[in-house]
Every structure is written in C-alpha cells, then in structure tokens.
Amino acid sequence: MGEFDATLGTLIIGIFFNTYLYGLVTYQFAAYCSRKFNDPIHIRAMVWSLFILDTFHSGAAIYMAWSYTVTNYDNPAALAVAEWPYTFTPIGTAAAALVTQLFLGYRIWRLSGSDFLYAVVVVLAIPSFALGMACGIKAWMIQVLSELPQLNNLVSAWLAMQVSIDVFITVTLTIIFVRSKTGYHKTDTVLNRLIRGAIQTGLFAVVFSLGDLVSFLALPTTNLYGMFAIPIGRIYTNTLFDTLLTRDRLKSQMAGTYERKSANEVNWTGASTARNVSNIQLEVNRETTTDAIQLEVHKTVFTERSSFEGDGKTMVL
Incomplete structure (x- = not known):
C-alpha cells in the first residue's frame, strides 16, 4: 500500500461517492420541483432545506479534497488536522437523519394510527440528533485527527442510536405494508414495491452507519471512517426524496386498472x-x-x- 492510501485515499473515495449521491439528490430535487406536487408548505420547506444542506456539505467536501490534494500537495502534515468540512460532517448527517426519520415516523403514524410507534421514533431521533451535534462540535474543538478517539464513547452512542432508529423504521414499515395486502394483484404489486423500497433504503443507511462506527473504533489512525461518514447524509436525503417521488411511480403502476x-x-x-x-x-x-x-x-x-x-x-x- 502507498503511504497515503489509508488516509487520503479512503477519504477521497468517500468524497467521490458522496458527489455521486449528490448528483442523485439533485436529479430527485429537480424531478420533485418539475412535477408540482400539491404538498403543504412544511413538506416543500423540508425538501428545500435538505437540498440546500446537501449542496453546502457536498461543496464543502470537494473543497476539503482540494485543500488536501492541491493546496497542501507538498505538505503531508496537513493530513493530521481535520479540515472544517470534516468536523461538520456529523452535524450535517445528524440534521439530515433527524428530518428523514421524523418524516418516516410521521408516515408510520399515518399508516398505523399508532401514537406509540411515532413516539418511539421521536424519542430516539431527537437524542440521536443531539449526540450527532455534540460529536461535530467536539471534533471541531479537537481538530487533530489523532486525538479523535477521545470521542469513541460519544460516536458509538450516536451511531448505535441512529442504526437502531433506522432498523425500527424499516421493520415497522415492512410489517405495516405486509399486513395491508389485500389479495388483489395490482394493490399487492404496489405494496411489494413499497416493501422493497423500505428495506433497501433502510439497509443502505444501516450499512454505512455500521461501517462508520466499526472503522472509527477499529482503525482510528486512518480516514476509513470518513469514507463511510461523508455520504451518509446524502443517503438519508435520497431516502426521503425517493419516498416523495415514489407517488408518481405508484400512479403509473396503478394506471389502467381504475x-x-x-x-x-x-x-x-x-x-x-x-x-x-x-x-x-x-x-x-x-x-x-x-x-x-x-x-x-x-x-x-x-x-x-x-x-x-x-x-x-x-x-x-
């Protein structure tokens, strides 16, 4: 392995993948705006807020790549210091996760009518957001990458709670959709599509959160955790945007049967x-x-x- 493969290399891979996901977010945002859904203002505000957040974070990540690879090309010591976009990552991720999880929790409430299920999501999502904010603030105060293991307990609590929420939401939505099957082919086809979507999007976020947690604890002297951490916010935004846009795909599947x-x-x-x-x-x-x-x-x-x-x-x- 090269001298910087485990530090700069893994970080650049994470930024590349994040940029790809941001491209998907941009496409979904444009598709949402062009279809003129008659959503209430808080839904439209949520969409715009997440897109602005993702634009800022993705642009900051590209700036960080430029700083490490161009501005500090002949200064390897710069890799020992966390650029501000790096320490902003937990904050941006926590914000995107909070919005998406509360939205999906609201969806669970509308589907099931259960105040308890929605309360579980809220009770888990808000402390998870607070822990993510705390991780970002403390990382910004430390800045030196070699000292970030001081945050092991805080990061572990944050990511473990985030994973638990995602698993709870995925399992709950899946159970609701499975129990809602009617035996009619067209209706069950739509429900199967919703089940696959819930599992795929939830699993994607869980895998990256677990990858971030394991690599942060096991390989703290590398930037492998950055490869997982940077794109997580885009994964949450993709999940929410896909949920909104799926309405048109469901319309197409149901067309001709009514x-x-x-x-x-x-x-x-x-x-x-x-x-x-x-x-x-x-x-x-x-x-x-x-x-x-x-x-x-x-x-x-x-x-x-x-x-x-x-x-x-x-x-x-």
Whole structure:
C-alpha cells in the first residue's frame, strides 16, 4: 500500500461517492420541483432545506479534497488536522437523519394510527440528533485527527442510536405494508414495491452507519471512517426524496386498472359476489387535474371495504 492510501485515499473515495449521491439528490430535487406536487408548505420547506444542506456539505467536501490534494500537495502534515468540512460532517448527517426519520415516523403514524410507534421514533431521533451535534462540535474543538478517539464513547452512542432508529423504521414499515395486502394483484404489486423500497433504503443507511462506527473504533489512525461518514447524509436525503417521488411511480403502476369517477377520485372493483363486494379506492390530490391518478403522501388513501362484513381498513401512503 502507498503511504497515503489509508488516509487520503479512503477519504477521497468517500468524497467521490458522496458527489455521486449528490448528483442523485439533485436529479430527485429537480424531478420533485418539475412535477408540482400539491404538498403543504412544511413538506416543500423540508425538501428545500435538505437540498440546500446537501449542496453546502457536498461543496464543502470537494473543497476539503482540494485543500488536501492541491493546496497542501507538498505538505503531508496537513493530513493530521481535520479540515472544517470534516468536523461538520456529523452535524450535517445528524440534521439530515433527524428530518428523514421524523418524516418516516410521521408516515408510520399515518399508516398505523399508532401514537406509540411515532413516539418511539421521536424519542430516539431527537437524542440521536443531539449526540450527532455534540460529536461535530467536539471534533471541531479537537481538530487533530489523532486525538479523535477521545470521542469513541460519544460516536458509538450516536451511531448505535441512529442504526437502531433506522432498523425500527424499516421493520415497522415492512410489517405495516405486509399486513395491508389485500389479495388483489395490482394493490399487492404496489405494496411489494413499497416493501422493497423500505428495506433497501433502510439497509443502505444501516450499512454505512455500521461501517462508520466499526472503522472509527477499529482503525482510528486512518480516514476509513470518513469514507463511510461523508455520504451518509446524502443517503438519508435520497431516502426521503425517493419516498416523495415514489407517488408518481405508484400512479403509473396503478394506471389502467381504475374507473374514473371525478377529478380526484377513482375506484377499482376487484371482486364481487352475492355476499361480499370489495372495492379498492384511491383518493388523490394534485394541482394537475388532467391526470387520472394522483398520489400525495398526506392525502393518498387506500380503502378496502366489505359490504357483507360491514367493516373497513384504511391505509394512508
């Protein structure tokens, strides 16, 4: 191995991958803006805030790469000092994680109606955010990379809590979607897509958080943990943006299976017998009234009703 492979090399790989993920974030942001979802102002503010945060952090990471590889090309001692974008990483990651986790927790509440499940997410997410902020502030105060192991306990608590939240959210969403299956092919296809999305995005964040934690504890004299730490914030933003944009993909999957009743309501009759009539209703809302189907996180409703049993089940996506 070269002299700087484990320090500068791993850091540059992390910055490259972060830049790639930022490209995906930019594409998703542009797609969100172009589709003109009729989301409430707090959702739009959340999208803009995360995009601005990711732009700032990704630009700062590129500046850090320039500083280490160009400005200090003939000054290897510079690698011993953490540039400010490095110490900002826990802060940016904690902020992106908090917004995404609270949003997904709210989604769990809308899907399940359980105040307890949402409270669990909030109770875990806010202390995790505080720990991430503390890690960033203390790292900025220390600055010398060789002294960062002083933060082992703080970093371990932060990342362990972050992983636990991501696992809880992923498992909870998966269980909710599995239990919501109706037996209708089109509806179950959409639910299977939601299940895969919940698992894939949650697993991605968990793997990088665990990689960051293990490398920070096991190889503190290298920058291997930076390779995992820098992109984590973009992973959370990608997760949230993908959740919002999935509404259009779900609309495409459900297209052609409905009978339109009005500008914002369509029905699909799945089965009918003498004793049991089941309907799937998709209630939607969007600025563009020409679309047959619209999906909106805070308005989309799947309803399964049984005229024989006289009960119903509602699931908000």
